[in-house]
Amino acid sequence: MDTALWLSNVEARADEKFARARYPRTLAILFDPSCALCRRCVHWMQHQASYVPLSFMPCTGEQARARYGDIPWLGDELVVVSDAGEVWVGPAGFLTCLWALEEYREWSFRLAGPAFAPLAERFFLALSHRRRALAFLFEPKCKDGTCSLGR
Amino acid sequence: MSFDATAQNLVTVYCVYASASVGLTVWLARTLSKNGEVFLDDVFVENPRMAPAVNRLLVVGFYLLNLGYAFVTLKAGADALTPVQAMETLAAKLGALLLSLGVIHFGNLYLFHRIRRRAQIRLAPPPVRPQMHHPEPGSGQVYSGSQGAFG
Numbered sequence: 001m002d003t004a005l006w007l008s009n010v011e012a013r014a015d016e017k018f019a020r021a022r023y024p025r026t027l028a029i030l031f032d033p034s035c036a037l038c039r040r041c042v043h044w045m046q047h048q049a050s051y052v053p054l055s056f057m058p059c060t061g062e063q064a065r066a067r068y069g070d071i072p073w074l075g076d077e078l079v080v081v082s083d084a085g086e087v088w089v090g091p092a093g094f095l096t097c098l099w100a101l102e103e104y105r106e107w108s109f110r111l112a113g114p115a116f117a118p119l120a121e122r123f124f125l126a127l128s129h130r131r132r133a134l135a136f137l138f139e140p141k142c143k144d145g146t147c148s149l150g151r
Numbered sequence: 152m153s154f155d156a157t158a159q160n161l162v163t164v165y166c167v168y169a170s171a172s173v174g175l176t177v178w179l180a181r182t183l184s185k186n187g188e189v190f191l192d193d194v195f196v197e198n199p200r201m202a203p204a205v206n207r208l209l210v211v212g213f214y215l216l217n218l219g220y221a222f223v224t225l226k227a228g229a230d231a232l233t234p235v236q237a238m239e240t241l242a243a244k245l246g247a248l249l250l251s252l253g254v255i256h257f258g259n260l261y262l263f264h265r266i267r268r269r270a271q272i273r274l275a276p277p278p279v280r281p282q283m284h285h286p287e288p289g290s291g292q293v294y295s296g297s298q299g300a301f302g
Contacts, residue, residue, distance in 0.1 A: 007199055014196035023276040051273065071285060086281035099277045106268075112278035 024082030026053045027100055029093075030068060031078060033058035034146050036135035038078075049102040077128055091124035160237040164227050168244055172221035176214060179252060183259060184210045190263040194270040209259065216255060221248055 029045070031038045042056050057064045059075050071087055073079055078093040088096040098108035111120040127134070132145025139147060184206050191202035224247065227240045 010192060010196060010199040014199075023274070068285065071283070073282075081285055082281075085285040087283045087285045088277070088279060089282045092279040092282060095279050096277045105272050105275075109272070109275070109278045 024052060024084060024086065026055065026083045027096065028055050028057055028068075028081045029078070029097060030057050030059040030064050030074060030081070032075070032131065033060060035131045036142060036145055036147050037131050037138070039148070040138075045097065045101065048104075050100045051102055051105065052100050054100055090128060091121045094124040094127075095120070157232050160232070160234060161227060164237050164241045164244075165225060167241055168225060168227075168248075169221075171245055172248055173218070175248070175252060176217040176221065179217070179256060180210050180213050183213060183256070187259070187263055190267050194267050196270075209262075213255065213259065217252060220251060224248070 029042070031042050033039065045054065046056065059068075059079065064074070068074055068079065068081060071079055071081075071089075073089045077090040078097075080088040080093040080096045095108045095112055098104040098111070110116060135142050135145035135147065141147070187209065188202060188206050191206050192199070195201040195205070224244060227237075227244070
């Protein structure tokens with residue numbers, strides 16, 4: 001087979017593939033700064049390799065309130081906003097965070113699949129609602145979950 | 152049973168075994184490289200010259216592993232004294248060779264699958280649909296290409 005022809009075929013397919021793929025280019029992650037577990041998770045995420053640039057914002061901060069104040073879930077649930085303005089909230093936000101990490105993208109698809117989705121949704125909801133109580137589990141002296149956990 | 156007859160049996164076993172193992176390895180390697188190329192073309196769309204290179208390297212590894220294993224297990228020794236024993240030894244050896252070729256072959260297929268999956272996952276959008284669109288200054292694009300389990 002003619003090599004030049006083959007190469008141009010492959011290149012055409014590559015262009016088509018990249019044109020089709022539309023995914024967020026950056027993600028803003030709005031977390032609860034008064035929760036020790038959340039701060040620890042943010043610290044963990046910052047040390048993971050990610051596919052897209054991530055920015056972390058405390059949801060009570062001025063910047064977050066000025067830009068994203070009209071998102072109704074802000075402060076109650078984890079909120080993830082992409083450069084194109086898509087907003088993922090709660091369990092979907094957790095999965096989008098996993099999706100952004102190189103090591104865990106496969107898990108985000110697994111957890112969103114039909115086998116795990118109901119379980120994952122309940123797990124992330126429970127995690128989110130009990131986030132302060134869970135800090136108490138890691139550090140018994142942390143009664144209200146707002147202390148700083150060992151990093 | 153004379154010494155000559157035993158030697159004759161052994162030589163026959165060795166000849167059949169050696170030709171069968173070499174023939175099978177060559178045939179399998181060719182099949183693997185011909186069909187694996189399709190997978191690899193799909194994986195290395197960004198750098199098309201990688202596909203034949205990786206394919207070639209995989210096939211070389213396959214040859215080394217299989218032929219090495221086949222020659223190491225060639226020795227039949229005193230197991231081929233009579234024609235019946237010779238047949239049995241030959242069958243046992245060929246069976247073991249085929250089984251190990253099968254394992255290596257499926258291992259190779261799994262490898263191709265993993266390589267392809269990793270490449271696909273890099274371009275995949277998040278697994279869950281966004282809950283809302285948040286208009287941000289400077290970017291009016293609304294993203295709408297996802298299939299979600301949640302929401």
